[in-house]
Amino acid sequence: MNYPVQKNTLYVGGLPEEVNESILHSAFIPFGDIKDVKTPLDQATQKHRSFGFVTFLTVNYAFPERIKGGEQGWAAQPIWADADTWFERQQQEEEMKRLQAEHQATMLAAEELHRKKLADEREGEKEDEAEGTKSDPMAAAEAEALK
Incomplete structure (x- = not known):
């Protein structure tokens, strides 16, 4: 029927x-x-x-209010358009968060590498200074004279 x-x-x-x-x-x-x-x-x-x-018996339809922009406003879009844009926005936000986390991890790794390199250079300078006084006769004589 x-x-x-x-x-x-x-x-x-x-x-x-x-x-x-x-x-x-x-x-x-x-x-x-x-x-x-x-x-x-x-x-x-x-x-x-x-x-x-x-x-x-009676049904009143709710229509969204038009916003500035006329036909460009969200009220002119089909009902599913908002859901589609919401989903796309969610995906974009998740991708942005992932990229930011990846970027932050890369920056931290680069900072750590830089700190290690500076520490190694300082260690090298200290070793050079210690070796320099032993192998350089002028530096050794100067050190003796100061004592």
């Missing part, structure tokens, strides 16, 4: 077997005055086909 689709009729899918029209009515009554509830039956099993229709 075909039911006419009305703008005040809500399709409800994925209903468990135990849900009947009374339960469906009770579930949706907080949202407005209900005119009718239907759960179409399967002719062979005489059980509903896991979906139903709730028809309200």
